[in-house]
Amino acid sequence: MAFDEQRYTREVLEPAREAGGLPPEDLRVRYQLREAMTAPEVSETVKQVRQCWRRARGMLKYKRLADRLEADHSRFAPIFSAAAEGDLTPLRAALGDSERRAARRLDDAGGRLDDAAGALRMLSPALLTTIARSSGVSPEEAVRLATERSIEVREPDALPEAAPYPGYGKAREALDTLGLSHLGRFIFGDRCAGMRVLDGLVVPGAGPAEDAVREVERQWSTRTRGPWTISADTVLAALRNSPGLATLIRYDIVARLRERVREHPYDDTLLRHATTELDLAPGDARRLIFAVRAEGGAVSGPSARLRELVDAGEIHAAADFADALDPGALIGEAAELATEVRARLARAVQLRNRARAALDPDDAWLALRDALQRVPDLPGAAELLVRLAPHPARGLRANLQGDGVSLVWQPSPSRAGRIVYDLYRNGAPLGTTERPSLRDERPPVNTPLTYSVVARRDEAVSMPAAAAPVVVRPEPRDIRLSAGDGVVSGRWSRPDGAMRVVVSRDGRVLASGDTGFRDREVVNGISHTYIVSAVYSGPEGEVITPGVRHTVTPQGRPRPVTDFTLHPDPAAPGTFLVRYEEPPTGELEIVALDAAPPWPLGTTLSLAELRGASRTIPTIPTREGQAIRPGGSQGVLLAVTVAGEVATVGGHLDHVNLAPPTRLTAQRRGVTVYVGFVWPPDVPEVEVRWKGRSMIVNPAAYRAQGGVRLDVPEGEPVTVEVAPTSLVHGERVRGPAASLRLPGHVPVHYDLSHQGPAWRRSVVVEVTADRPVRLRRFALVLKPGHVQPKSADDGVLLDHWIDLEVPARLTVPAPRQAKPYWLRCFAEGASEDAGAGSAMSPEGDVALIDPPVRRMKVG
Structure with missing residues (x-):
């Protein structure tokens, strides 16, 4: 379809101008593109659209928009250059991005409309136009967005500026005295809820307003005279003398609403005030609040026109307008604006003249930029600005890197304005960047390439800087060399444009095919260097690339390690020492499997196959x-001998990684021994052994009982051993154990009694045991008060005995001590868990057992 310039102006340029000079984000609209266009059709359409921009630039109203469109086009030039070469992929991606940006612009505009409409959901046409222009959408789109969001676009209602009745102030004071929120309440009472005052006075459920006034007069005339009736008479006088009852009620409502608006409340608060305290219907409440908020003095005359031109940036036009006015019209604000406009224009003209005389383009550009900031519509300034090219870039270098070309140059010394760089390959556009570097990812192969770069500021470009010609000849890709027993093989991918690939080993060219080679003339254990190069046709014959270098060492078939042992390392928990006979060739590795190895002993397979079917275990020589940490709970450890890219399968053994428990503790409580420890990780059960007995404990049972409980006679020593255990193939396997020895002890009992007459009483201590035992030191202690002694030093020593043979009967004179007091015995070296204490004896530990409290406490 032929390009229709009139339609483009009507549907694209004019809406964009009305939207504040912002071009449409959607590239389909901006460039009149269709989905089914071919690459030549795209190039031709873009060309015609840009010609339309240049013609529109001659019209003042489209000049700024056309400049913006041309400036933006530089961002899309690489996309259309690729389209000209037949590649539409970048263009399709850019079209998708532009659609998303256009959608975001509409969403932003909708959000701004929502914010401006607020709770009232109302906007003036002028504000709608302003939001549309600043958001970059057309007024029609803005109206559609407002409709979708239930926003009403309308002019604010005209409100009365002066009271229709001169005595309204007195009537207002009288209403306040009567405690009424507005005039309608005086007339209609509670019936005025939902009252409408715009488009006439309407009170739901009430009759004519005149009848309501007469009824109010009758009611007040029957009341006793006083301050209340005086205020009512004042209000009634206002009603009788007002030119219109509806007009007075509306003014009263508006006056009260204006007072509340001056407090700057939120719209929700105002709506609640208008509908509850002023009794307005919701529709009238919204309209009145909207109108009151929109109130303000309207400026007109020369000052308004001058302000409009200044705000639009048309300073030169404002100066022409001021010069065309009669001198008598330039008074007040208009005179101030005219003075400001003329001063800004004069200074801008000076800067423009200085730019024309400047020798340095950067100085001229800075002067013109300042001039345009003061007077955006300064004649001739914009045209001069786009002709001020920056200083050129220098030292462009083209470096071959793989299949691409890296371009690096010294940036332009110009610092004025935004400098970008346009790259060209053999005269065709390559890309645009702000950084002094670029990479050509897809250059033509085996073709002389000449690159150049120009610095650009706006539309002005510098002289180009060129690099020395280069030719891209890629090396072979995906090169893979494998070494076996007396053989080395290789494969590759031949690059596009290459005639063939040649391989040399240690300087000797080898026979090779199109995708690989096989060299059988190698010696095991000796490293060989291979160079794989590509061959291209050149002007003077074949050209061979430097090639890719690889060094490999063929190895003989590795011999298997048929037997190895595994022992825990006592110095490092979780670590095992592997002992084996060192193979003559290759290196031994230990790998982990979940089950028995699928390969027979002595099988040689590729290292890649082995890695894919096993888990490599880190080793320390x-x-x-070797020292290894298998981890996990159980599995199979396999010994493999690795040489180059192959491995030979050796012996294997089942392994259960059972870590021993830590922090093992044991305490006696009578005939029960309580055993505790930190449960080892990844261990399903533990086996506890003591005095020829054993028991299996799982974590649930351990947690439920708070440890392990063992029955052991008090007088017998015991050794407790805890070992991790698990079932492997139906057989129970034990790991390294942790053990603890707990000595036995002999319980010794004592009893306290008082004998003899009151004037010569004695304390009798009877000490007994199940078998004879000797106590190194035995003491009787008294402590006054209600708290019993805790040790032999916690009280008064009544008596003590050395090397006491048990059983024994001891007598001590009764103490002369005020009641209450305590008597208690202690043996030297007592332990806290054995009642009063314990002492060392030839028989072992001795536990001293206290008598009942009533025998120890006196009084």
Whole structure:
């Protein structure tokens, strides 16, 4: 379809101008593109659209928009250059991005409309136009967005500026005295809820207003005279003398609403005030609040026109307008604006003249920029600005990097304005960037390439800087060399444009195919260097690339390690020492499997296959072999001998990683021994052994009982051993154990009694045990008060005995001590868990057992 310039102006340029000079984000609209266009059709349409921009630039109203469109086009030039070469992929991606930006612009505009409409959901046409222009959408789109959001666009209602009755102030004071919120309440009472005062006075459920006034007069005439009736008479006088009852009520409502608006409340608060306190219907409440908020003095005359031109940036036009006015019209604000406009224009003209005389384009550009900031419509300034090219870039270098070309240059010394760089390859546009570097990812292969760069500021471009010609000849890709027993093989991918690939080993060219080679003339254990190069046709014959270098070492078939042992390392929990006979070739590795290996002993397979079917275990070399940390709970450890890219399967063994428990503790409580420890990770059960007995404990049982409880006679020593355990293939396997020895002890009982007459009483201590035992030191302690002694030093020593043979009967004179007091015995070296204490004896630990409290406490 032929390009229709009139339609483009009507549907694109004019809406964009009305939207504040912002071009449409959607590139389909901006460039009149269609989905089914071919690459030549795209180039031709874009060309015609840009010609339309240049013609529209001659019209003052489209000049700024056309400049913006041309400036934006530089961002899309690489996309259309690719389209000209037949590649529409960048264009399709850009079209998708532009659609998303256009959608975001509409969403932003809708959000601004929502914010401006607020709770009232009303906007003036002028504010709608302003939001549309600043958001970059057309007024029609703004109206559609407002309709979708239930926003009413209307002019504010005209409100009365002066009271229709001169005595309204007195009537207002009288209403306040009567405690009424507005005049309608005086006339209609509670019936005025939902009252409408715009478009006539309407009170739901009430008759004519005149009848209501007469009824109010009758009611007040029957009341006893006083201050209340005087205020009512004042209001009634206002009603009788007002030119219109509806007009007075409306003015009263508006006056009260204006007072509340001056407090700057939120719209929700105003709506609540208008509908509850002023009894307005919701529709009238919204309209009145909207109208009151929109009130303000309207400026007109020369000052208004001058302000409009200044706000629009048309300073030169404002100066022409001021010069065309009669001198008598320039008074007040108009005179001030005219003076400001003329001063800004004069200074801008000076800067423009200085720019024309400047020798340095940067100085001229800065002067013109300042001039346009003062007077955006200064004649001739914009045209001069776009002709001020920056200083050129220098030192462009083109470096071959793989399949691409890296371009680096010294940036332009110009610092005025935004400098960008346009790159060209053999005269065709390549890309645009702000940084002094770019990479050509897809250059033509085996073709002389000449690159150049120009610095650009706006539309002005500098002299180009060119690099020395280069030719891109990629090396072979995906090169893979494998070494076996007396053989080395290789594969690759031949690059596009290459005639063939050649391979050399240690300077000797080898026979090779189109995608690989096989070299059988190598010696095991010796490293060989291979160079894989691509061959291209050149002007003077074949050209061979420097090639890609690889070094490999063929190895003989590695021998398997058929037997190895595994022992825990006592110095490092979780670590095991591997001992084996070192193979003559290759290196031993230990790998983990979940089950028995699928390969027979002695099988040689590729290292890649082995890695895919097993888990490599990190190893640390030791003097006797290797140290490994298998981790996990159980599995199979396999020994493999690795040489180059192959591995030979050796022996294997089942392994259960059972870590021993830590922090093992044991305490006696009579005939029960309480055992506790930190449960080892990844261990399903533990086995507890003591005095020839054993028991299996799982974590649930351990947590439920708060540990392990063992029955052991008090007098017998015991060794407790805790080992991790698990079932492997139906057989129970035990890991390293943790053990603790707990000595036995002999319980020794004592009893206290008082004998003899009151003037010569004695304390009798009877000490007994199940078998004879000797106590190194035995003491009797008294402590006054209600708290019993805790040790032999916590009180008064009544008596003590050394090397006491048990059983024994001891007598001590009764103390002369005021009641209450305590008597208690202690053996030297007592332990806290054995009642009063324990002492060392040849028989072992001795536990001293207290008698009942009533035997120890006196009084």
